[in-house]
Amino acid sequence: MLDTNLKHIETDTEFNRVLSENENVMICCGRMGPMCLPVYDVMENFESKYPNVAFRDMAFDEPVSHVIRELPETQSFMGLPFTVYFKNGKVVKATSSIQNKAQVAEILSDKFGA
Amino acid sequence: MTNAYDAIILGAGPAGLTAGIYLARAKKKVVIIDEGIAGGQMILSHTVANYPGVLEATGAGIARTMVKQAKSFGCEVVTQSRLLKIDLGSLQKTVDVEFEGTYSAPVVIIATGGIPRSLGLETEAKFKGHGISYCATCDGEFFTGREIVAVGGGNSALEEAVSLSRYASKVTVIHEFDHFQAQPWIVADAEANPKIEFLMNQKIEAFAGDEKLEGVVSVDKDSGQRVTTKAEGCFVFIGYTPATQAFEGILKLNGRKEIVTDENLATSIPGVFAAGDSRAKKYRQITTAVADGTVAALSAIEYLDKGSRIPQIKLAASAG
Numbered sequence: 180m181l182d183t184n185l186k187h188i189e190t191d192t193e194f195n196r197v198l199s200e201n202e203n204v205m206i207c208c209g210r211m212g213p214m215c216l217p218v219y220d221v222m223e224n225f226e227s228k229y230p231n232v233a234f235r236d237m238a239f240d241e242p243v244s245h246v247i248r249e250l251p252e253t254q255s256f257m258g259l260p261f262t263v264y265f266k267n268g269k270v271v272k273a274t275s276s277i278q279n280k281a282q283v284a285e286i287l288s289d290k291f292g293a
Numbered sequence: 294m295t296n297a298y299d300a301i302i303l304g305a306g307p308a309g310l311t312a313g314i315y316l317a318r319a320k321k322k323v324v325i326i327d328e329g330i331a332g333g334q335m336i337l338s339h340t341v342a343n344y345p346g347v348l349e350a351t352g353a354g355i356a357r358t359m360v361k362q363a364k365s366f367g368c369e370v371v372t373q374s375r376l377l378k379i380d381l382g383s384l385q386k387t388v389d390v391e392f393e394g395t396y397s398a399p400v401v402i403i404a405t406g407g408i409p410r411s412l413g414l415e416t417e418a419k420f421k422g423h424g425i426s427y428c429a430t431c432d433g434e435f436f437t438g439r440e441i442v443a444v445g446g447g448n449s450a451l452e453e454a455v456s457l458s459r460y461a462s463k464v465t466v467i468h469e470f471d472h473f474q475a476q477p478w479i480v481a482d483a484e485a486n487p488k489i490e491f492l493m494n495q496k497i498e499a500f501a502g503d504e505k506l507e508g509v510v511s512v513d514k515d516s517g518q519r520v521t522t523k524a525e526g527c528f529v530f531i532g533y534t535p536a537t538q539a540f541e542g543i544l545k546l547n548g549r550k551e552i553v554t555d556e557n558l559a560t561s562i563p564g565v566f567a568a569g570d571s572r573a574k575k576y577r578q579i580t581t582a583v584a585d586g587t588v589a590a591l592s593a594i595e596y597l598d599k600g601s602r603i604p605q606i607k608l609a610a611s612a613g
Contacts, residue, residue: 210431211353211354212431213336214426214427214428214431214432215431216353217329217373220330220373224372224373255505256422256423257422257423257426257432257435257505257526258422258423258425258426259432275421276422279329279373280374
């Protein structure tokens with residue numbers, strides 16, 4: 180489990196439930212490293228500002244991460260974290276490596292109208 | 294709307310967080326603002342084993358504890374917010390922050406630290422996360438059995454090259470000079486590693502590849518000979534520059550663009566102090582940043598409590 184203030188996804192069941200219960204979902208799958216921490220920090224900052232988006236993290240080294248690692252959209256990724264945006268259960272955007280606040284905000288606006 | 298504070302601290306690395314802890318404990322109203330994440334360069338350290346009182350911890354772990362400690366004393370911590378405008382010219386200084394508004398205070402402590410140097414190539418952003426990385430610990434395993442390049446010649450570059458050799462089939466260190474800046478024993482470790490090769494005196498010109506990185510193009514600085522090094526990964530460790538651009542022409546900086554301070558870490562403007570890697574000094578460690586934060590905060594407290602009765606700071610004109 181990651182040491183963040185975000186809600187964590189730890190099982191496949193939880194992953195499926197989050198996707199089925201929320202129209203807009205952003206999941207950051209990573210470790211507690213310098214490329215991942217800034218993305219978690221952005222998500223923590225944005226939780227109150229984007230109530231229509233469910234923000235979750237997922238430990239890259241836990242078995243559940245296969246749901247992100249095995250996505251076609253992440254097959255070419257070679258940098259943590261893998262951040263994936265889902266709308267109505269479908270992947271609408273995925274990014275590899277560090278992203279800043281402005282980059283995440285742009286994706287949220289573009290893909291979720293948030 | 295202006296948010297009034299006793300002190301604004303720019304930068305949430307170990308210097309800024311320590312300053313915040315001291316000021317807040319002294320019952321001053323403090324905000325710490327960082328354009329990135331709290332922790333500064335400290336979060337890049339996978340293992341910290343020389344921080345007194347802590348046997349071993351991650352840099353990120355120490356940073357998180359410092360943030361909690363600062364908040365527990367009442368510090369407000371604002372992260373990932375760009376500084377739009379800084380006015381240090383008046384008794385009441387002001388800082389405009391994107392998304393957050395304007396902050397004002399009689400004291401500003403500059404602890405903006407350093408910014409990782411990038412190669413500044415157009416293709417660098419294109420391959421970020423698709424071959425180009427800045428963290429061997431994070432991304433090294435993605436390059437298992439592949440050929441990679443490590444750029445740089447300092448301690449970080451050579452230590453990370455050795456670390457990456459556990460995964461990669463071959464590591465080529467490309468460095469811009471004909472000698473290393475790293476400590477001799479670190480150079481010796483790298484040179485003794487059979488998986489590591491060296492390409493010296495090179496200027497990197499471009500990254501090659503379509504969707505993924507395929508090679509690094511460099512040119513010999515003397516002969517002009519161009520070389521393409523096959524690489525599926527490129528890890529960049531070329532040091533830091535002080536994050537002081539916003540203070541050029543406002544504060545006294547030395548030739549390396551570091552802020553010049555006196556021994557109490559006062560700058561050339563009364564009420565403005567500097568701490569950590571953004572100021573001119575020789576040694577840069579978490580412990581020295583923490584020491585700077587302490588001195589800057591205590592000086593700031595004295596300034597706040599005594600105000601204009603503190604003598605004007607005089608800085609040597611030839612700092613550099």
